[in-house]
Amino acid sequence: KATCNGKELYLQGLPGGAMTQPASIRSVESALPQFNLEVLCFWDHAIQLSTGPKGNMGKSTFALKKETWNGKTWTVLEETAKGQDAFVRYFIDPKTSFIWRTVYMTLAAKSVRQDAWIESMELNKPLDPKAFDVPSSKGLKV
Numbered sequence: 483k484a485t486c487n488g489k490e491l492y493l494q495g496l497p498g499g500a501m502t503q504p505a506s507i508r509s510v511e512s513a514l515p516q517f518n519l520e521v522l523c524f525w526d527h528a529i530q531l532s533t534g535p536k537g538n539m540g541k542s543t544f545a546l547k548k549e550t551w552n553g554k555t556w557t558v559l560e561e562t563a564k565g566q567d568a569f570v571r572y573f574i575d576p577k578t579s580f581i582w583r584t585v586y587m588t589l590a591a592k593s594v595r596q597d598a599w600i601e602s603m604e605l606n607k608p609l610d611p612k613a614f615d616v617p618s619s620k621g622l623k624v
Contacts, residue, residue, distance in 0.1 A: 487614040502616060541565050549573070551583065552599075564589065573599070 485492045491505040503509050533539045542563040549558045551573055559572040567590055573583035583599035 485614065485616055487616050490616040492616040500617075539563070556582070562589070 484494075486505050489505055490502050491509050492500070492502045494500045529536065530538045533542070539561060542561045544562075545560045547558045547560065549556055555576070556573040557576045559574060561568070561570045561572070563570070567588050569587045569589055571583075571585040572581050573585075574581055580603070582603075583597070585594060586596040586598075587594050
């Protein structure tokens, strides 16, 4: 289980016990065995989705397609990132522009490494701020 308040990341259920560490894109990547672009964009959308000089997609090439998945027609953005050995397919809802599915493959192996999708989405749902409380770091590894 992971809880993040934007400043700290609290992890439970690890072999070494619970721990708190500063929140960053790298701490999330290393802490969570399964993550996807949708999760990374909560912290880092300006870099992850950027084709600018410092952006994650800065040296990528792209193709747009239409494809049916899960009974719906999607706009599919295909990203080839040779420097990262990655080929990623982003399934984008043409009405909302939200990314609902990402399929990640390595260019070398040409096999799916991760296929992640959102099953449901609620926008502007009221949340209890206590859901983001990170326990005190006292006694925990940092």
